[in-house]
Amino acid sequence: MHTTPVSNRLHIGIFGKRNVGKSSFINALTGQNIAIVSDQPGTTTDPVGKSMEIAGIGPVYLYDTAGIDDSGELGLKRVGKTKQVMNKINLALVIVTAEGFDEADIRLVEELHSRGCDIIVVCNKIDILQPNGAILERIAGYGIPCVRVSCATREGIEEAKQTIIERGSKISPEQPSLIGDIIQPGELVLLVVPIDLGAPKGRLILPQVQVIRDILDHNAVALTAKEHELLDSLKMLTHPPSLVICDSQVVKKVADAIPPDIKFTTFSILFSRQKGDLATFVRGVRQIDRLQDGDTVLIMEACTHHPMPDDIGRVKLPRWIRQFTGRDILFDVNAGPLLDKDLSTYRLIIACGGCMINRQEMLFRIKAAHAARIPITNYGIAISYVHGVLQRVLSPFPHERTLCNMPAAMLAVDL
Ligand code: SF4
Incomplete structure (x- = not known):
């Protein structure tokens, strides 16, 4: 499995605004310290990809990306690179938080939706605030599942993994x-x-x-x-x-x-x-x-x-x-x-x-x-x-x- 070419692996991308916990989610999901995590917004600069195996799915290529709301000249370049990653993704994990959920999250979901990839919304930081009904309804309107997790307490991580395995195993990249x-x-x-x-x-x-x-x-x-x-x-x-x-x-x-x-x-x-x-x-x-x-x-x-x-x-x-x-x-x-x-x-x-x-x-x-x-x-x-x-x-x-x-x-x- 380790020799499966990257182009034949299921491509999974983690997207979201800055400081919603994208890198923390990757680390919690994989049980490895793949991503650099810090409380400072914008810690992930260019997209980072890694070949790995996920039990139940098989060989995947996992991308961690920079915040989609990055600003300034360099920030916009980083957003451009994140959009390039969107073009090759089979399964997108969109990380949001209930406290910061806004139209930018919806635009991100719509942009990924228009590219035809499968999407799961992951609502992180539920130890601070649970998503309300209005948020869940908007996400459900796209026919997209929403899982709730706290990377800090690990609550919901196993359920998120199961949802990813369930969706990912149905997608054939070949x-x-x-x-x-x-x-x-x-x-x-x-x-x-x-x-x-x-x-x-x-x-x-x-x-x-x-x-x-x-x-x-x-x-x-x-x-x-x-x-x-x-x-x-x-x-x-x-x-x-x-x-x-x-x-x-x-x-x-x-x-x-x-x-x-x-x-x-x-x-x-x-x-x-x-x-x-x-x-x-x-x-x-x-x-x-x-x-x-x-x-x-x-x-x-x-x-x-x-x-x-x-x-x-x-x-x-x-x-x-x-x-x-x-x-x-x-x-x-x-x-x-x-x-x-x-x-x-x-x-x-x-x-x-x-x-x-x-x-x-x-x-x-x-x-x-x-x-x-x-x-x-x-x-x-x-x-x-x-x-x-x-x-x-x-x-x-x-x-x-x-x-x-x-x-x-x-x-x-x-x-
Ligand atoms: S991706 Fe295209 S340009 Fe690159 S080695 Fe393969 S065939 Fe050649």
């Missing part, structure tokens, strides 16, 4: 399935994995490992080969694989090498389906056909990784898109959080695979693109499209495949 719904037990899946200079020494990368694990979890068989050994591997087999999965960078080579009746896709497409919305990304990729000279495309990287000299998002993809369109297209890069970026100035957004973020955050990015009415696609789908093999790699996904044949103008109307 919907839909990676591959389980497109393979049958006993089937053979052939994985094509290039081991080039960019590959890490002595191991496979996380998405490859996760796909192998999912194949095994569904009682199918995984066979892995490098692209140079692909043809030899196929010849060795007494019957063809049910599915071939390859890295996007060799998609054209593999598409040309395998018989057309074998289902075929890429690691990137599997993750774009699990983490984002495959249909949205397939619709969005058709915008490439409508790009004109001088248009700007946003390359949306979810983390601030160190770019390689021949980086897929910054170098190869722009080159392939310019070659495919024959247009003089400009590319801009946003690495890490979106902050308050104005997306409306772009003609297309291309999201990375998002291996470092969770589904909640990728869906937030898709929502932001929709709000700006800008089509969004992802690296793997764009690469397959400009290499002319998108229909092939969508063969396991018939619904999304039909979108390839619709006129690009019709798809844009759907935004």
Whole structure:
């Protein structure tokens, strides 16, 4: 459980105004001194995250955040960082106190509610003042449970834990399935994995490992080969694989090498389906056909990784898109959080695979693109499209495949 990647953990965030006892609640909940606690308002500055296990829920990533009512130039920056955390949360714990409960608490609940996460309100400091009926009614109006605790006396902490376990255990951070719904037990899946200079020494990368694990979890068989050994591997087999999965960078080579009746896709497409919305990304990729000279495309990287000299998002993809369109297209890069970026100035957004973020955050990015009415696609789908093999790699996904044949103008109307 300790090796569960952060992006696959249930993300729980603790939110609230300054000095309502957010950090004390984390410490009381976990029985550990994770958060720095002081009576001084604003002790927690930047959001602090920690991987941990909660019995009954499993692996979680728990965030402690700064007070949402922080003020001043630095305070507002801290509030901005807290809002970034809201974009990736599956379960929000909103800490309030009866003595300080006001409209700011309600606005916070509404803001989290609008992001679609599950919410529990925790009314702290009941040793000083119990919440009155009016407060409880307003919270109940959102269909949100309210638990009452005192971190000082530990009253109500066990009940709060049970409520969190009950709600948290019902939320799955990994919907839909990676591959389980497109393979049958006993089937053979052939994985094509290039081991080039960019590959890490002595191991496979996380998405490859996760796909192998999912194949095994569904009682199918995984066979892995490098692209140079692909043809030899196929010849060795007494019957063809049910599915071939390859890295996007060799998609054209593999598409040309395998018989057309074998289902075929890429690691990137599997993750774009699990983490984002495959249909949205397939619709969005058709915008490439409508790009004109001088248009700007946003390359949306979810983390601030160190770019390689021949980086897929910054170098190869722009080159392939310019070659495919024959247009003089400009590319801009946003690495890490979106902050308050104005997306409306772009003609297309291309999201990375998002291996470092969770589904909640990728869906937030898709929502932001929709709000700006800008089509969004992802690296793997764009690469397959400009290499002319998108229909092939969508063969396991018939619904999304039909979108390839619709006129690009019709798809844009759907935004
Ligand atoms: S795919 Fe996205 S999240 Fe993963 S390393 Fe690349 S830029 Fe970062």
